[in-house]
Amino acid sequence: MFEPVLLRNIDVPDGHRLSTYEAGGGYRALAKVLREHTPDEVVDLVKQSNLRGRGGAGFPTGMKWGFVPKLADKPKYLCCNADEGEPGTFKDRIIMERDPHQLIEGLAVSAYAIGAKTAYVYIRGEYVTAIRRLERAIAEAHEKGYLGTGVLGSDFNFAVHIHCGAGAYICGEETAMLESLEGKRAQPRLKPPFPAAAGLYASPTVINNVETLACVPHIVMRGAHWFRGIGPDKSPGPKLYCLSGQVRKPGLYELPMGIPLRQLVEDHAGGPLPGRRIKAVIPGGVSAPVIPEHGLDVGMDFDSLAAAGSMLGSAGVIVVDDSTCMVKITTRIIEFFHHESCGKCTPCREGLNWAVKVLRRIEAGEGAPGDLEQLEMLCKGIFGNTFCALGDGAAMGLRAALVHFRDEFVAHIEERKCPFH
Structure with a gap:
């Protein structure tokens, strides 16, 4: 039986409160890296885990962090892409609403690793509950010394700011998000230069997804070997799958990366509605090419889905039955x-x-x-x-x-x- 890690607090009363997060071991990862590890060691740990970005592209997170120049004459920034505009996707919203401190700790550890003192959470404006709980969580973290000047008595200073989007899907694209953060019209930039060299305000910038950042504290506490032991070696770790459409048990599921799509839909989501048959499944939000029923015996990971002509994307799994055109x-x-x-x-x-x-x-x-x-x-x-x-x-x-x-x-x-x- 797979034990949830990222969703361990979603059904806990007051799971969004700091006291609940601390009781479950929250912020120990931050304390550990500040006490025991250099920034380069944290980057190496994430590289060893082979954590791949959970926002859609699946780029290796540690490698992305490694692109940030160590010596720069401008401040470094960390940006969290919490826009989540892909239809069929709601995993990041659940983390921010039910366990926001998990994201904040992930931001703090990641910022320490890349040498950033400021992070921006770009969140879609419709996520009112998530915004309010993140604001409350940031205030709680400041009060307890997890954010601010001299975090936990160290020389690490770190601040988190929330920026609410206005509902534009294009802001899910990282450079369009940066344009919006700077107060400009949200349109993608020509690359290169890439954000790691010239991102927000033309400064070195790392952009990670909510789920990606939430994985970081667990890697610190449990180790890269633990993370790589879940799912396929090229796409390891726990994964959040959003199940919607014409199934009996839609919802958010945390399972190992690489679980067969058929098992996910038929066993965990209960299969099609009574009297119906599955016609097709969109495996990763509407950007992902549809897979017909006969192709559902494919692993839900980046490489397997790419080989099958589709992609994991945001893991927004939309099920279509035989009554649908x-x-x-x-x-x-x-x-x-x-x-x-x-x-x-x-x-x-x-x-x-x-x-x-x-x-x-x-x-x-x-x-x-x-x-x-x-x-x-x-x-x-x-x-x-x-x-x-x-x-x-x-x-x-x-x-x-x-x-x-x-x-x-x-x-x-x-x-x-x-x-x-």
């Missing part, structure tokens, strides 16, 4: 990406607008021969030709739907109506 789902997803595109890149701005018009026409029973080929052409024009991954995610999702469920698109065009509704 894939043309309708695909249309809604591309409408979302079109609406949330910042408009900076012509392929994304114009290509998604064109794709939405074609998909709406097909869904309405007004499709024409050549429409599917036109959609494929649009995917080719968008993919790999934009500043950020928004256009890539949209193109990959549309392309996968056309490959795996082409018969439904053809039926809409030939029958001049939706066969499901």
Whole structure:
């Protein structure tokens, strides 16, 4: 039986309070690194654990920290991406609402490792409860000496600030988030330079996801060997999976990285609703290409899903049963990406607008021969030709739907109506 680590406090009364967090061993990791480890040793420990970013890209966290120059004439910053705008994803919200001190300790340890004195938590403005509890937790941590000047009697000074976003999906992209933090319009930056060299205010900056940072104190206390002993060696550790859609037991599950997708959906989430069969699963938020039912025997980790033509992304697992029209789902997803595109890149701005018009026409029973080929052409024009991954995610999702469920698109065009509704 897998013992939860990241979610150990979510069902504990007052789990968001400092006293509860301390009673469970909270802030011991921070005290340990300040007392026993140099910043470089903490970076090496995280490298040894092979912790990969839980925000979507899966980049090795220790390696990212190692890119920050040790000697810099500007201050270093740590930014936490808590925007969580990916549909089907709610794991970071639960951590911030139910166990905010876990995030704060992760921020403090990480900031110590990279030499930062200031951290910003960029959180979506709709997360009102999470914002209030984070604010309260920061105040509690200051009062007890876990934040502020001379943390726990050391020479480490550290402050955490909250910045509320305004609901723009594009701010989940790290450089667009930095632009927003600086008070500019949120649009992705051209890279290089990368944030580690020139990020917030053109200073060295590390950007990590909430779940990624929450893993850090556990690695410090339990060791890199413990972390690597969970799941596959190339993508180890505990993982939070968000289950939603047409399943009996939707919710947030903490399980080992690499668990088979079929086991996750059928055993843990209870399988499809009564009288229904699973048609497909979106494994990592709507940016991840859909996987048909026959492909569900794949591990939920970065490498296995990539080999299967999809991606882990945010681990927002959305289950679709056989009562649902894939043309309708695909249309809604591309409408979302079109609406949330910042408009900076012509392929994304114009290509998604064109794709939405074609998909709406097909869904309405007004499709024409050549429409599917036109959609494929649009995917080719968008993919790999934009500043950020928004256009890539949209193109990959549309392309996968056309490959795996082409018969439904053809039926809409030939029958001049939706066969499901």
